[in-house]
Amino acid sequence: AVVSTQSTGTATNIFSAMPPTEQRRYEELSARGASTWVTTLPLQEHGFVLNKQEWWDAMAMRYGFELEDVPHTCPCGKTNNIEHSLSCARGGFVYMRHNQLRDLTANFLHEAGCKDVVVEPRL
Numbered sequence: 248a249v250v251s252t253q254s255t256g257t258a259t260n261i262f263s264a265m266p267p268t269e270q271r272r273y274e275e276l277s278a279r280g281a282s283t284w285v286t287t288l289p290l291q292e293h294g295f296v297l298n299k300q301e302w303w304d305a306m307a308m309r310y311g312f313e314l315e316d317v318p319h320t321c322p323c324g325k326t327n328n329i330e331h332s333l334s335c336a337r338g339g340f341v342y343m344r345h346n347q348l349r350d351l352t353a354n355f356l357h358e359a360g361c362k363d364v365v366v367e368p369r370l
Contacts, residue, residue: 272311294351 262270275281284305289296297305307314308329321327322338332340349366356364 269311276309 262273265273287295304314306312314329317332318327321331321335323335325331325335327338332338335341353364353366
C-alpha cells in the first residue's frame, strides 16, 4: 500500500495531540486481535454471549464513553469511573473478576473429571 508522507504526518500530529489516556486507548484498540471479541460467535456453552446491556457497556468502555446507569460515587466514597471500578476492592469489579475466574477453573476441573471440586459458598 502506498501512504503519502502528508497523511502519515497528519496521523502523527493527531496522535501527539491526544491526551495520554486516549493515546493508550488508541494503541490498545489498534493491537492485533483487539477486535476479535466483537465478531466472535455467541456460543452459550463457552460463555461467549453478551446480553444487550453488556454489549453496549463493552462498546462504551472500548471507546471511552460514560456508562449509563452507573452511580457517580463508589461505595468507598470516591468518584466512580471505569478505571476506579476495575481496581476498587469495595465497590468495583475485583470480586466479580475473581469469582468468574474461580467458577471457570472449577468448571474446567469438573469437566476434566475432578469430582471433589466445590466452589465455596459466600460468607
